[in-house]
Amino acid sequence: xxxxxxxxxxxxxxxxxxxxxxxxxxxxxxxxxxxxxxxxxxxxxxxxxxxxxxxxxxxxxxxxxxxxxxxxxxxxxxxxxxxxxxxxxxxxxxxxxxxxxxxxxxxxxxxxxxxxxxxxxxxxxxxxxxxxxxxxxxxxxxxxxxxxxxxxxxxxxxxxxxxxxxxxxxxxxxxxxxxxxxxxxxxxxxxxxxxxxxxxxxxxxxxxxxxxxxxxxxxxxxxxxxxxxxxxxxxxxxxxxxxxxxxxxxxxxxxxxxxxxxxxxxxxxxxxxxxxxxxxxxxxxxxxxxxxxxxxxxxxxxxxxxxxxxxxxxxxxxxxxxxxxxxxxxxxxxxxxxxxxxxxxxxxxxxxxxxxxxxxxxxxxxxxxxxxxxxxxxxxxxxxxxxxxxxxxxxxxxxxxxxxxxxxxxxxxxxxxxxxxxxxxxxxxxxxxxxxxxxxxxxxxxxxxxxxxxxxxxxxxxxxxxxxxxxxxxxxxxxxxxxxx
Amino acid sequence: xxxxxxxxxxxxxxxxxxxxxxxxxxxxxxxxxxxxxxxxxxxxxxxxxxxxxxxxxxxxxxxxxxxxxxxxxxxxxxxxxxxxxxxxxxxxxxxxxxxxxxxxxxxxxxxxxxxxxxxxxxxxxxxxxxxxxxxxxxxxxxxxxxxxxxxxxxxxxxxxxxxxxxxxxxxxxxxxxxxxxxxxxxxxxxxxxxxxxxxxxxxxxxxxxxxxxxxx
Numbered sequence: 216x217x218x219x220x221x222x223x224x225x226x227x228x229x230x231x232x233x234x235x236x237x238x239x240x241x242x243x244x245x246x247x248x249x250x251x252x253x254x255x256x257x258x259x260x261x262x263x264x265x266x267x268x269x270x271x272x273x274x275x276x277x278x279x280x281x282x283x284x285x286x287x288x289x290x291x292x293x294x295x296x297x298x299x300x301x302x303x304x305x306x307x308x309x310x311x312x313x314x315x316x317x318x319x320x321x322x323x324x325x326x327x328x329x330x331x332x333x334x335x336x337x338x339x340x341x342x343x344x345x346x347x348x349x350x351x352x353x354x355x356x357x358x359x360x361x362x363x364x365x366x367x368x369x370x371x372x373x374x375x376x377x378x379x380x381x382x383x384x385x386x387x388x389x390x391x392x393x394x395x396x397x398x399x400x401x402x403x404x405x406x407x408x409x410x411x412x413x414x415x416x417x418x419x420x421x422x423x424x425x426x427x428x429x430x431x432x433x434x435x436x437x438x439x440x441x442x443x444x445x446x447x448x449x450x451x452x453x454x455x456x457x458x459x460x461x462x463x464x465x466x467x468x469x470x471x472x473x474x475x476x477x478x479x480x481x482x483x484x485x486x487x488x489x490x491x492x493x494x495x496x497x498x499x500x501x502x503x504x505x506x507x508x509x510x511x512x513x514x515x516x517x518x519x520x521x522x523x524x525x526x527x528x529x530x531x532x533x534x535x536x537x538x539x540x541x542x543x544x545x546x547x548x549x550x551x552x553x554x555x556x557x558x559x560x561x562x563x564x565x566x567x568x569x570x571x572x573x574x575x576x577x578x579x580x581x582x583x584x585x586x587x588x589x590x591x592x593x594x595x596x597x598x599x600x601x602x603x604x605x606x607x608x609x610x611x612x613x614x615x616x617x618x619x620x621x622x623x624x625x626x627x628x629x630x631x632x633x634x635x636x637x638x639x640x641x642x643x644x645x646x647x648x649x650x651x652x653x654x655x656x657x658x659x660x661x662x663x664x665x666x667x668x669x670x671x672x673x674x675x676x677x678x679x680x681x682x683x684x685x686x687x688x689x690x691x692x693x694x695x696x697x698x699x700x
Numbered sequence: 701x702x703x704x705x706x707x708x709x710x711x712x713x714x715x716x717x718x719x720x721x722x723x724x725x726x727x728x729x730x731x732x733x734x735x736x737x738x739x740x741x742x743x744x745x746x747x748x749x750x751x752x753x754x755x756x757x758x759x760x761x762x763x764x765x766x767x768x769x770x771x772x773x774x775x776x777x778x779x780x781x782x783x784x785x786x787x788x789x790x791x792x793x794x795x796x797x798x799x800x801x802x803x804x805x806x807x808x809x810x811x812x813x814x815x816x817x818x819x820x821x822x823x824x825x826x827x828x829x830x831x832x833x834x835x836x837x838x839x840x841x842x843x844x845x846x847x848x849x850x851x852x853x854x855x856x857x858x859x860x861x862x863x864x865x866x867x868x869x870x871x872x873x874x875x876x877x878x879x880x881x882x883x884x885x886x887x888x889x890x891x892x893x894x895x896x897x898x899x900x901x902x903x904x905x906x907x908x909x910x911x912x913x914x915x916x
Contacts (some may be wrong), residue, residue: 594792597755600779601786602806602853612805616796 216298216305216380217363223306224362227455228313229355233343236321240440240448247318248686250452253459255678256651257635259371260671262295263659264463265304266375267470268297274469296376300314304376305366307459309394312365313358315685320351324346326392362415368534370638371656381405382536382638389540390642402537413532464675470668483654483669490650493565494633494677497572497624502638504573505625506618509584510610513596524581531578535639542571542643568643575639576632580625587621588614627681651677703730704764705889706752711761713744713751718853721747724915725761727908729857734883734890736900738905739910745893748910752891753786754779766856778889785850785858789843789865799845800830806853820848823882840871847879850853851886858883860892864899876902 234240235247253261268275269292279291295303312585332342348355370382389398440448508527511520530538546561561567591614599613615622637652644653651670658667706729714720721744729735739745748758752763754770754777762772765784770777793802801818807813821827824844829837834845843863850858864872880903883890894900900907 592790592792594788594790595794597750597753597786597788598792598849599778599794599805600755601753601782601784602849603780604805605778605780613794617794 216301216378218364219299219302220309220366221303221359221363221389224310224313225355225359227306227310228353228358229317229348230536231310231452231455232317232321234448234451236318238438238440238448240445242275242449242452246252246452246456249456249460250314250625251682251685252456252679253308254311254465255631255675255682256308256460257371257637257674257678258304258365258369259375259637259652259659260467260674261304261308261459261463262301262372262375263655263664263667263671265295265464267664268462268466269293274466284322298376298378301373301376301378303458305362305369309362309365309457310455310459312361313355316354317351317360320354321347352650353572357416360412364412364416364532367405367409367412368536370534370536371652374661383536385540386538386638395544398540402540405534406537409532409534411580413529434500439539449678467672467675470665474665474668479669486649486654486670487673489648490634490652490673493569493572493650494630495626497569497576498580498629500569501573501577501629502584502622502625505577505580505584506610506615506622509581509588510563510606513588513593514609515607526572527577528581529578530574531576533575534543535636536642536645538571538575539639539642542574542639563645565645565648568640568645571639571643572629572633572636575636576629579628579632583621583625583628585616587618591617602670624684627684631678631681634674705729705731705733705766706750706891707764708763709764711748711751711763712759713747713756716757720722722751722758722914725910725913726915727913729891731891732887732889733906734892734904736892736894736904736907737910738894738897738900738907740895743910745895745910746861749786749861749891749893752857752859753784754782763778773868783853783856785853785855787846787850787858787860787863789862791834791846793842793845793849795834796848798833799826799837800829801847802834802845803852806849816852820852823885824848824878839867840875843867843875844878844883847882851882854886855888857891860890860894862894863892865896872899879903 231246231250235243235250267273270276270291271294273292276291279285280287280289285291293301328346332346333339337345367381369380369388373380374383378489381404383399384407385401388394388401504527508520508524511517512524533541543562546567548561550562561570595613595617596609599609605614634651637656640650640653641656644650649657651673653669655667655674658664658670706727708725708727710719711722711725711727713722721742725748737745737748747756751758751771752765757776760769762775763770764772765782768777769775770782786800794805797805800821803817803820804813808815810816817830818827821830826841826844826848829841829845834842839846846863864875867875876899883903890904892900892904897907
């Protein structure tokens with residue numbers, strides 16, 4: 216599955232990025248940002264919609280049968296409940312990781328370099344695979360590793376397709392058979408694999424900075440494609456968007472339509488309220504922890520704070536399921552031995568759940584605050600301090616107002632991650648406390664897809680918020696690249 | 701009562717990595733004196749100002765302001781308690797505050813802050829800019845605001861770090877005469893860092909080469 220996802224993610228991500236950065240064709244300006252929309256679609260939601268569409272009696276098969284007047288036992292589309300279906304689901308929801316980094320890398324590559332290659336006898340396609348792609352290799356590796364880590368960490372989609380993976384194995388041995396030892400062994404092996412991938416991604420990230428900083432050429436003026444060429448470019452870019460975003464959205468809307476909007480009941484609003492409260496709490500706490508840590512690093516740097524920041528930052532690579540299994544053991548130990556309270560303070564409590572979210576999403580919050588601080592001139596700090604501002608005044612009067620966009624973005628990023636997080640919530644939530652992700656999972660497990668539509672739509676809508684912010688940045692990035700030159 | 705506003709003795713400082721930029725430096729500035737510190741790029745002029753401001757800690761030596769040891773063996777008074785002013789080349793105006801709020805920042809707890817600000821705005825001929833934001837005014841105007849902001853808390857010593865290097869010659873000449881007048885009126889002790897000998901001669905009474913202050 217990992218090999219299949221890697222190949223597809225690589226092909227879709229690099230080819231679409233190359234087309235939108237190097238050619239002008241019908242809809243290019245829209246595709247440039249729309250191609251990242253599948254990031255808002257959690258793989259498990261796409262898995263649910265795909266079975267709803269392509270199962271023998273799914274909507275797509277029914278539609279074709281009705282249209283062509285075929286018999287009821289005719290199945291047009293292949294079965295998706297297998298490893299190939301999972302490859303499709305992961306590839307078309309995770310390719311934006313590669314698309315994003317490749318687009319940025321290709322955008323910084325120059326016209327003069329490409330022209331030199333053409334004069335030396337390379338065709339347009341040869342320029343792509345023998346020049347542009349090798350230069351962007353560290354970025355591609357970084358994006359690809361992120362997609363692989365997400366694939367290995369997923370629980371919801373593979374569970375729905377009944378595919379045996381590390382995460383489903385851990386969940387069944389631990390939750391179903393109460394075999395903690397085996398679950399821990401599986402978890403350790405998965406964690407080791409993820410750890411190696413994490414090191415590869417870190418190393419790729421360092422090299423990516425090196426290569427992009429060396430680009431000092433003028434930007435390209437893209438050739439305009441016409442006729443068949445324009446149509447081919449349009450189709451290549453539209454296909455991933457169709458599979459990764461449009462089709463699942465259409466199916467969700469179809470479920471909503473079928474249930475006549477009856478799903479907007481009290482239960483849904485309670486679940487939505489639970490989720491939003493958790494997401495807002497975690498978002499605010501996480502953003503302020505990231506702010507304080509980054510402020511400390513800037514104001515009075517010391518090794519301990521740097522190490523704490525690094526440790527918290529690697530939380531995002533730990534699969535939600537493994538994090539939850541580990542935290543349950545830790546919480547039980549703390550509750551039983553240290554707190555010695557008759558009531559469990561951390562185990563199965565909202566505090567324990569929020570702590571897990573903070574570990575899992577700190578990196579998202581930190582990335583936004585860190586880049587905000589990078590843009591803030593240190594001479595502002597010097598001036599404020601010489602003018603009598605102590606640490607608290609500096610933070611409150613100078614940094615916080617100037618970083619409010621970064622703070623807001625980091626809260627939104629955490630909220631989006633929290634709303635989508637399934638396995639950690641499933642295991643750590645208090646008894647009878649449902650979130651949108653849990654609710655979608657439970658309905659889908661019982662094949663009650665119409666009921667699953669409401670929470671699934673809500674998850675996608677919340678997931679779209681940071682994506683919209685990202686698309687805004689993408690649109691501005693092309694303008695700024697042009698202005699820079 | 702001491703007449704020295706600033707006294708630096710045997711000051712040494714190395715960048716992280718061990719490259720020594722200041723070595724055994726001595727300097728005394730008397731009250732009301734205007735001193736220009738000259739030297740080529742990279743000789744440690746700006747670093748010296750950061751050390752006096754308390755933004756960096758010296759490796760060895762001491763800095764005394766108005767008789768109080770502010771940097772030295774086991775002493776490190778934070779910048780906010782040194783009562784000095786610093787104007788840097790990039791102005792470092794707070795972008796989210798108006799001109800008026802920028803100037804008030806250093807005297808925000810004082811009762812007569814509005815009077816001080818309006819006087820300074822008038823002296824520096826920037827009254828019409830008081831409600832504008834830094835991005836809405838020109839480079840020369842920004843430099844006047846930065847100066848007003850540093851003068852407002854009535855610092856014992858005002859340090860200027862290449863404040864005019866980003867401005868064109870005609871604007872510089874205009875600012876020299878105006879700023880000279882303001883500084884004389886306020887009788888502020890000045891330490892100006894520049895690589896421009898003419899600028900130092902116009903704005904200061906005594907010019908020193910940073911290399912001459914360091915005992916070999």
